[in-house]
Amino acid sequence: MQSSLSSPPHASSHGTPNRAAIIWAALIFATMLTWLVGERGDAGPAITALLMTIAFAKGTLIILDYMALRRAPLMWPLIALGWMLLVCSMIGLAYWKGLAA
């Protein structure tokens, strides 16, 4: 009975505990990477592209796995991922505009 606490008796539509934990570890690692970039004072187009790519990757994990949109009707993950891609791209475009100014 004790094992059922960490391992549900049937497959969950919200993924498995192990998958959720691995995703959490990946998200924390990515956050540390972002923090490190900030602490080092790294800047420039490549760094901004890296930061936005990390943000998009983290957002994709949240949207598909934690929000469980991976198993939702296709329209919903596409809208959420499309929002993420659009916002990250616009931020990148604005950064480029700032360089040119």
Add this chain to the structure above:
Amino acid sequence: MTPVSAPDSASESTARRLPGDLAIWFFILAELLAFGVFFVVYAFTRANHVELFNAEQLTLDRTSGAINTVLLLTSSFFVVRAVQVAEAGFSRRAAPWLAAAFACGAGFVVVKIFEYAEKIGAGISLSSSTFYMFYLSLTFFHFMHVILGLVIIAAMWNGARTGRYGPDNMNGIETGAAYWHMVDLVWLILFPLIYVMR
């Protein structure tokens, strides 16, 4: 002879399903749109004041921002575990996971209050500069979403504690979880955009 029920149960187990209440997803889309507009307006305003934004960004505490990111991500993980446990039929066992999620969210609030107190103590306000106007208004807008999320998690905790959730009654806990993950999602852009990108 193929059993008639086999294809039905197979299709049920693989059927695509939107978790939680449909209404919360329309609310989430509206919230994502609002945050998205704010983020893009911030980015294009920065493009016209790069030196000012870069200089004043250095006064922000990136470590506090990173700690708050870790707290929100960990809180989201605990909420996922609560949903998984509830779906497995152990509603009451979801309560400790939700209590842990609440504690992490409350930790975010405490860190943010210290951050705001330090800035206000230094005489910084909405009218100090364009950068601080964006910093304070964007982070406070998000902060209010965290407060609402904590109220929702508390309600979910109460429901789990009383055995309300289970494989046949997931709507409430999935709806609250979706909102909380949205609060996490927008912070994942807010943190690098305001605290790190330069």
